[in-house]
Amino acid sequence: MLVLANDQEHNIEVNEFKLTSRALHPENTEIKVGDNVIGGKKLAIIAGPCSVENKEQILDIAKSVKSAGATFLRGGAFKPRTSPYSFQGLEDEGIDLLKEARKITGLPIITELTSLQYLDEFVENIDIIQVGARNMQNFDMLKQLGKTKKPILLKRGLASTIEEFLLSAEYIMAGGNENVILCERGIRTFEHYTRNTLDISAIPIIKKLSHLPIIVDPSHASGIWWLIEPLSKAAIAAGADGLIIEVHNQPEIALSDGEQSIKPKRFEELMIGLRKIANIEDREI
Amino acid sequence: MLVLANDQEHNIEVNEFKLTSRALHPENTEIKVGDNVIGGKKLAIIAGPCSVENKEQILDIAKSVKSAGATFLRGGAFKPRTSPYSFQGLEDEGIDLLKEARKITGLPIITELTSLQYLDEFVENIDIIQVGARNMQNFDMLKQLGKTKKPILLKRGLASTIEEFLLSAEYIMAGGNENVILCERGIRTFEHYTRNTLDISAIPIIKKLSHLPIIVDPSHASGIWWLIEPLSKAAIAAGADGLIIEVHNQPEIALSDGEQSIKPKRFEELMIGLRKIANIEDREI
Amino acid sequence: MLVLANDQEHNIEVNEFKLTSRALHPENTEIKVGDNVIGGKKLAIIAGPCSVENKEQILDIAKSVKSAGATFLRGGAFKPRTSPYSFQGLEDEGIDLLKEARKITGLPIITELTSLQYLDEFVENIDIIQVGARNMQNFDMLKQLGKTKKPILLKRGLASTIEEFLLSAEYIMAGGNENVILCERGIRTFEHYTRNTLDISAIPIIKKLSHLPIIVDPSHASGIWWLIEPLSKAAIAAGADGLIIEVHNQPEIALSDGEQSIKPKRFEELMIGLRKIANIEDREI
């Protein structure tokens, strides 16, 4: 019943995974975004706040993470929130602020698409479109994104198997868009000390099964700022192609996810530590 | 940390659940659909095939379940499938066939909305719009459905807590649509004998916390046809307001979910058994 | 990979389950305990406090549950507690008090064995020996119990599959003791509103796969007193052979599990409601 390809221990059902499988595409896929490449020797370091909150905040953070070594800027403009009464994001204004931050820092921008009504706006303005964990099996969205050529960051669903995760990537690719970046962001288990449980094994498994790049989100996987460092190290040691990390200049007053965000200074120190592990793994930061 | 209302053992955070909570709305909500009411004394019995496959199939099944006591007809026209290469439904033709079945049997029809591009079509033609488990936190869809007055069948996500489930209902209600029917359809656990694990406790918990009707889907909860009878009995004994059951005239050649579908004859026998339990619970079938 | 017997949908690996499987033993096993039978037409109703606390408490509760229809008395003497600093039970004194309660009420007594050093004492004094969820795979204990002829109440482990559960029963039977009563008591999932998630499907599955009786523990499965009634009803409707329910005369000051215990008066009312469902299922209370 399990997915697989290129794997003696499990059954091979290559037909279901004809585009995502490494069996039919042995080389790693490298996705170009501006001057950057995701899936190559250099790790993708995506950093920024959970939500874009105001001009000063996003510009301040963008400059900090850029100087510390980040290669992409993240920031939520349209926020998918569990409660209808929670802050839903700055929306269009957030997109404008991200563009301004890009202009100043040169960092390509990534933000989450929550509705297809904004698709054209995103295709025009955003460098990498994120599909959130709760939309991993929003097949309508996957199909529409498959018709674009935009790089897509596809987050694993909270209770999705690796097989289902790859099949969602297959949806996008089947539409004609080969620029899919996978993101492991923790799965839901009985353990409640952490917000989710980072499935570190998913990294080497996906690297073996698929040619697509896979990055890790230690912020959502743990929900705790002091776990970001050890989980980031573990992710790179396990073979991840990059990280997406929540950085906030004032986590204590963040409008969302403050407790899982680190400050720019800590992010800078983190990069120094990660470089050493990256080098051992023959990667660069 | 848990949600709650009207409950001494847990904290009350009524503000987040102001529309779904029973604390502020002590009476059961009864939702009228044609001549039927969901959430009243009479149980809602929704039956039909996983997918609408052709005219003969849907008419045949519709007549059978009607005569056995079903009060609504289900049938998938747009199918959300894990793989892009699986049968995706008859789409518009499926809607037309459902309408024809309604015309002949008088049964209101329910089918799943998978894309907002079909929203107007659904509002015009369908009696109850289903939000599938994978779209339970598709907040964009919830918001748009909140602007209609259509009854919505909201399925619980595979790994969604009861709190999150009610908050998704709150999204729809916050938009102005009070006609929400909840549906427990099994959650994902380590146990793999069944496709999912029916969370039977969710029924009495939701009845206590909320005034909204809650029904049970024993077909998806188990994935095994011979479990439908005992799980249906258990659901009614636990206080469910209805059931949604997959019935197929030829499960062995069904285009989807054949192994969890029962035949019309068995459905008829099931209804007889369920009536006895319903009567004890002061309900009717 | 799944266990099974007598089941077309799954592989049959009868050799691993040669003693527990219904395939090789089509008739239900009925286990005699004094004048009672577990697994026959009459449901086993086991009731009593989580812990035996003092003479007055256990005698009071024993008389109450007896008059309300209970057929067995439960009560913990040796308590397996998560913390070493929690109340560990009255130990030997608890056993003596249970015996006294049996003498006065005539109810056979059931209590948990936590150490093999007490095995002889239990075999001599106790009517049904309980193996707790945390010892379900204490294979040494299972082997030793297999050498006795005592009825064993084997609770399902918190994260044990149905396959593993039956294999633990197989351990006891392989030792020569055929008197195994299975008990579904909830599994551990991501849902934390309840202490555990009652796997209601396990009842009909185990009835199909095995000839052994299976009962349900709604108290531990939910951890919430007001869920005992709906879960007990659901269990009987799904085919359970009995229930084990925590009853305490003063839950608010119980030394353990007070929040999941019901009072004798409520237990009495519960029995009245359950009798109706039992009758429909052609069972008796």
Place this chain on the structure above:
Amino acid sequence: MLVLANDQEHNIEVNEFKLTSRALHPENTEIKVGDNVIGGKKLAIIAGPCSVENKEQILDIAKSVKSAGATFLRGGAFKPRTSPYSFQGLEDEGIDLLKEARKITGLPIITELTSLQYLDEFVENIDIIQVGARNMQNFDMLKQLGKTKKPILLKRGLASTIEEFLLSAEYIMAGGNENVILCERGIRTFEHYTRNTLDISAIPIIKKLSHLPIIVDPSHASGIWWLIEPLSKAAIAAGADGLIIEVHNQPEIALSDGEQSIKPKRFEELMIGLRKIANIEDREI
């Protein structure tokens, strides 16, 4: 409800964890076993077969892992198996063979205790006594081990929270034995590509909450031999104090767990790679 100590985000309930908590014991605990120390700068590398099968096998493997850098020899003599009909280990003969391997290689030996009837034999002959995942909450065993002075390797239960894991260590320490080594070996989740899901976050969390050493078992956590390398790297990068790895000279004919064992040659290469990461983390192999 969560455990904690020395942690601003959660409540501190130091009284329940008075012996395991770092709050009251800020320095790392270092456990001496012969000339080795677990919990110090040098990582503990425990290697060997799942089961001791015969003299040639265990001696052969012991010499290989010793020369590759292992500091302890593992091997099961008494095997806890899910089925009563599976190979249960060489038992006493296995213990003798382990002792012989120790004599020849000088490696301290570690093996699992499955019954208290062997406790004296283990205390006399074995260097580190392992408590298996299925016995993590066998409180009787924990209490008895607390009365010895032997180093105990305590494996986390399949569905045990970090809080419960530390409380089981507290049981041993409350008895007077401070020599507890914790072992993360994967938890049970819905993901079935791997045998279990390695909870990598548990490493830094336990290092923060407790002064006890924690090691990782990548073999049981994954069940797949080719995942041992990336998971071992990740474990060290996340701060683990050591590893326990299944090594077999002929995995294809191993009596148990062959698919998750690596060959001596691969183990040797693994050690070379791990040394680089250990050095970065200021540790030694």
